[in-house]
Structures are given as C-alpha cells and as structure tokens.
Amino acid sequence: MSDTKTPGARPPLMPLDEALARLLENAGPRLATERVSTFEADGRVLAQDVVSALTVPPRDNSAMDGYAVRAADCEAPGAILSVAQRIPAGTVGAPLAAGTAARIFTGAPIPEGADAVVMQEDTALLDGESAQDAFGRVRIETPPAAGQWIRRAGEDVAAGDVVLHRGERLSAQALGLAASVGMDMLEVSRRPRVALLSTGDELVMPGEVAPQDMKPGAIYNSNRFFMRALLHRLGCEVSDLGIVPDKREATIEALCQAAASNDLIVTTGGVSVGEEDHIKAAVQWLGSLELWSLSMKPGKPFAYGRIGDAHVCGLPGNPVSSFLTFLLLVRPFVLTLQGASRVAPQPVPMRADFDWPRADRRREFLRARRNAAGGLDLFPNQSSGVLTSTVWGDGVIDTPAGQPFKAGDTVQFISFASLLA
Incomplete structure (x- = not known):
C-alpha cells in the first residue's frame, strides 16, 4: 500500500x-435481525410489528372489588340485595338474576345481566335471611350508574391491532404490552x-x-x-x-x-x-x-x-x-x-433565568439545569474540558449561532434523561 x-x-x-x-x-x-425472548428484549429495536391475535381484555370485567348488580335494582339509596354468587378473577359466573348481586373481585368477568359494579366501600354486608342468600345480603349505600366500574372488552387492545410498531425501541412497558398479547419472543435488530x-x-x-x-x-x-x-x-x-x-x-x-x-x-x-x-x-x-x-x-x-x-x-x-x-x-x-424510527433529540421550550449576551458564531450547547422556579440555571464554566458541568447539569440549551438571549426568554432545552435512556 x-x-x-x-x-x-x-x-x-x-x-x-x-x-x-x-x-x-x-x-x-x-x-x-434475530428473535429473542421478550424477557431479554429491553432496549432493543423492534424489527417487526407486533400484531395482537386477541382482544384485551377478552370480556367485560370488574375494575374494583365489590358487587356486580343491575343498576335498576339499586335506584334508591339503601337497597338490599341477596348475594347469590361469588366470582373471583379467572372464574365465569352464572347469569345474574333480578334482585340479586354477585360478590366480584378485580379482573373477574361481569356476569350476564349485570350492568354496574358497586365498590365494597359503598356497601354494607348483612346476614342472610333465607337459603337463597348463599353469601348473605348486601346493602347498596350509593346508587350506581349503569356501566360504573366496568372495564369493557377490547378497551385496551382489539384483535388485529398493531400494538408495537417496527422501529420502536423497546421499553419496560412495551415488553409488558407485548406479553399481554401473548408474545414470548420478539424480532429485533442484532x-x-x-x-x-x-x-x-x-x-x-x-x-x-x-x-x-x-x-x-x-x-x-x-x-x-x-x-x-x-x-x-x-x-x-x-x-x-x-x-x-x-x-x-x-x-x-x-x-x-x-x-x-x-x-x-x-x-x-x-x-x-x-x-x-x-x-x-x-x-x-x-x-x-x-x-x-x-x-x-x-x-x-x-x-x-x-x-x-x-x-x-x-x-x-x-x-x-x-x-x-x-x-x-x-x-x-x-x-x-438498528432501524429505530425515532432518533433525533427532542428539545422542550423553557425559560432561561440568566442572560447570555456573548453568542458564538457556532451553534452552542450550554450546560444547564432546571431550578425549583421552573426555569433554567447556567453552569458558570462552559469550557469543553469541565466534565463537572455534565454532572451538575441535567441537560443542554440548544443555542442558535449568533443569537444572544436574556433572562426570561424562552430557549430550547434538551434533557440528558431523554438522551441517556
């Protein structure tokens, strides 16, 4: 050579x-690309859309521990209903008969015929009076509105939805979402x-x-x-x-x-x-x-x-x-x-609480940090050799070339947190 x-x-x-x-x-x-366990995919870039094969939640379910009721049976404060059944999460109850309630727990499917859930804090459990009161009786202290405390089927994900898109950098919450639609493996960039x-x-x-x-x-x-x-x-x-x-x-x-x-x-x-x-x-x-x-x-x-x-x-x-x-x-x-779709820094407008009169001919990145008043303070030494400025500060102010500013002006702030994730 x-x-x-x-x-x-x-x-x-x-x-x-x-x-x-x-x-x-x-x-x-x-x-x-390669396939990896969803457990091991944190921070990786998704190489293929994740499409849900199921509806989440699959059925209407209770958002609270309480009682599933027919709202029409509880229009008056203090209505007393027979508790005919108990429905834990993962169990499908029998259709709810008029004039009865079902003891229900968070995540359990709403029984057919019920159209509201009363949280247990708004009820009082009473002793039963007959064999029909299998689980006692309940007094409904506050009349419920139809649909109260019911999570509807598909309100999170519908079958066929793209829940995660190719190019997304997978976060902890994205891994949870992938798991919620049954994905134990994900296609990611190596x-x-x-x-x-x-x-x-x-x-x-x-x-x-x-x-x-x-x-x-x-x-x-x-x-x-x-x-x-x-x-x-x-x-x-x-x-x-x-x-x-x-x-x-x-x-x-x-x-x-x-x-x-x-x-x-x-x-x-x-x-x-x-x-x-x-x-x-x-x-x-x-x-x-x-x-x-x-x-x-x-x-x-x-x-x-x-x-x-x-x-x-x-x-x-x-x-x-x-x-x-x-x-x-x-x-x-x-x-x-790695095929990521979002890569550019995302500045946010913030108030500068200091003057910057000596604008450089180059675009300048000033080390600064947020203060308790909602503005930005400047590190006093902006030398390129002062590494302490990057620890003291929590981001940089993106300052256009030749553009000074004064205290109170709006500047563009890029947080280190957004760049170090």
Missing part, C-alpha cells in the same frame, strides 16, 4: 443539522458491534498511577469510561481497544484491527489539526472521510468516515466535547443502524 492520499484543504464548518442528516444517510445497510479506542500519549488509566504520582501533563482517561457506558446503554457489543499511542503507524494498525470485525469504530481524540492528531489522516488513508469539522460548540472537530464496511466516528478528545457529540451525533447514528 502506497501513501498516495493526502488531506485536502480544510472545509468550511458544516452545520450540525446537515452533518446529522448526512450521517444518518450513511447508516446502512441496516443490521440483521446488537451493533462497536470498537472503542482512545488516542493520546497523555492518557493514563485510573488505578495504574496514583494521583500523587501523575507526571506533568498526564490525565486520567475519563472518556473511555463514559463512552463504554453510553454504548452499552444503546445495546452495543463493545470491544475496548484501549489507548492508542499518538503515532501514525499505531493508529493505522488499531483502525485496521477494529474495522475487520465491527460495524462501527468510535474514537476519542486525534481528530483535530495538531501534528499528533492521526485519526483523520488514517481514516483517509485506509478508506474515506465523509465529513469533518462542525459548526458547533463544543464539539467542532467531529469526523465521520468508512474503512471497508465499518463506519468510523471520530470524537474530540476534550471530555465535554466527546460526551455531547456522542449524544447528538453518535447516538442517533447507532439507533439508525
């Missing part, structure tokens, strides 16, 4: 929305195989060197820890290739190794313009670089390319830049690989 590829002129900064659109266009082909590597001669792993023994210029590799956690939360199978020295040959060797067996390579550091930044040039040498250098702050030196069939996302080395470019770009890319 001869070194004939040379980096071109530095391109203009690309708008974030354009970069994301191009990134997602390249997220193909979609990953293969887990993405992702290689993770960090670059930088200054990086040291916690535990290898005590804080008091750190050499001047050395820093602990924080990126490696939150990157692994974020990838695992997205359902990825992660191969951690560790720290790669700031050398061109070592970078090329690591990328070749990663590209051989992974769908995606995520790197941190080495994508800027310094003499020790080799990721961008190595990707160009081994494959193709599709985009680089974004009009966003923090996170400008983000890169995307391909080496063979493997995608490469090169993230900046500064921890806040790395964290935010992952959430705003890599996360939607990984979800799109």
Whole structure:
C-alpha cells in the first residue's frame, strides 16, 4: 500500500443539522435481525410489528372489588340485595338474576345481566335471611350508574391491532404490552458491534498511577469510561481497544484491527489539526472521510468516515466535547443502524433565568439545569474540558449561532434523561 492520499484543504464548518442528516444517510445497510425472548428484549429495536391475535381484555370485567348488580335494582339509596354468587378473577359466573348481586373481585368477568359494579366501600354486608342468600345480603349505600366500574372488552387492545410498531425501541412497558398479547419472543435488530479506542500519549488509566504520582501533563482517561457506558446503554457489543499511542503507524494498525470485525469504530481524540492528531489522516488513508469539522460548540472537530464496511466516528478528545457529540451525533447514528424510527433529540421550550449576551458564531450547547422556579440555571464554566458541568447539569440549551438571549426568554432545552435512556 502506497501513501498516495493526502488531506485536502480544510472545509468550511458544516452545520450540525446537515452533518446529522448526512450521517444518518450513511447508516446502512441496516443490521440483521434475530428473535429473542421478550424477557431479554429491553432496549432493543423492534424489527417487526407486533400484531395482537386477541382482544384485551377478552370480556367485560370488574375494575374494583365489590358487587356486580343491575343498576335498576339499586335506584334508591339503601337497597338490599341477596348475594347469590361469588366470582373471583379467572372464574365465569352464572347469569345474574333480578334482585340479586354477585360478590366480584378485580379482573373477574361481569356476569350476564349485570350492568354496574358497586365498590365494597359503598356497601354494607348483612346476614342472610333465607337459603337463597348463599353469601348473605348486601346493602347498596350509593346508587350506581349503569356501566360504573366496568372495564369493557377490547378497551385496551382489539384483535388485529398493531400494538408495537417496527422501529420502536423497546421499553419496560412495551415488553409488558407485548406479553399481554401473548408474545414470548420478539424480532429485533442484532446488537451493533462497536470498537472503542482512545488516542493520546497523555492518557493514563485510573488505578495504574496514583494521583500523587501523575507526571506533568498526564490525565486520567475519563472518556473511555463514559463512552463504554453510553454504548452499552444503546445495546452495543463493545470491544475496548484501549489507548492508542499518538503515532501514525499505531493508529493505522488499531483502525485496521477494529474495522475487520465491527460495524462501527468510535474514537476519542486525534481528530483535530495538531501534528499528533492521526485519526483523520488514517481514516483517509485506509478508506474515506465523509465529513469533518462542525459548526458547533463544543464539539467542532467531529469526523465521520468508512474503512471497508465499518463506519468510523471520530470524537474530540476534550471530555465535554466527546460526551455531547456522542449524544447528538453518535447516538442517533447507532439507533439508525438498528432501524429505530425515532432518533433525533427532542428539545422542550423553557425559560432561561440568566442572560447570555456573548453568542458564538457556532451553534452552542450550554450546560444547564432546571431550578425549583421552573426555569433554567447556567453552569458558570462552559469550557469543553469541565466534565463537572455534565454532572451538575441535567441537560443542554440548544443555542442558535449568533443569537444572544436574556433572562426570561424562552430557549430550547434538551434533557440528558431523554438522551441517556
């Protein structure tokens, strides 16, 4: 292999929305699918609609513990009815005769002839007076309305309904819904195989060197820890290739190794313009670089390319830049690989409780958190190296390029909770 590829002129900064659109266009082909137990499908992306073969609930049933009655028999307060039968959940009762009630429990089918349920708190149980009062008598203290405390057949799901759609990322409640229509197995996208590597001669792993023994210029590799956690939360199978020295040959060797067996390579550091930044040039040498250098702050030196069939996302080395470019770009890319239908961040309008007079020429993401008054407070240090801002804050304010704002203005807030699920 001869070194004939040379980096071109530095391109203009690309708008974030354009970069994301191009990134997602390249997220193909979609990953293969597999069938897994519904128990094991949490967080996976559904590859096939779930269609219900039954009606849920299958019959009208009681929403309360109480008494099934005919509303016409209880029009006057204090009406006394004979309790003729007892209907637990899972048992079908006999038709309800006029002038009688059935003791019924939550979830039990409503007997034929009954049109209301009176919860037991609105009744008083009396002794029976005859053999017909098999379970005593009940006084109805409050007259019921027809239909009261009855859950109708099919009010949750009708047979033939699509209850979960292809492309949904399965939540705990979605698994419950799938189980409620009898699905013990689900068709999902396979887990993405992702290689993770960090670059930088200054990086040291916690535990290898005590804080008091750190050499001047050395820093602990924080990126490696939150990157692994974020990838695992997205359902990825992660191969951690560790720290790669700031050398061109070592970078090329690591990328070749990663590209051989992974769908995606995520790197941190080495994508800027310094003499020790080799990721961008190595990707160009081994494959193709599709985009680089974004009009966003923090996170400008983000890169995307391909080496063979493997995608490469090169993230900046500064921890806040790395964290935010992952959430705003890599996360939607990984979800799109899995066929997810909803991948973009969902900002919500909120009130800023501070002034921001110094708008940047780039689109800026300010670390902030919600306060007790329903507004947003700003972390005082917005440097891309201040990782404490991401722990103190519970989201970012998406600030358009060149647009200052004042306290009381409405801004667009993206919560970390919406991005870390």
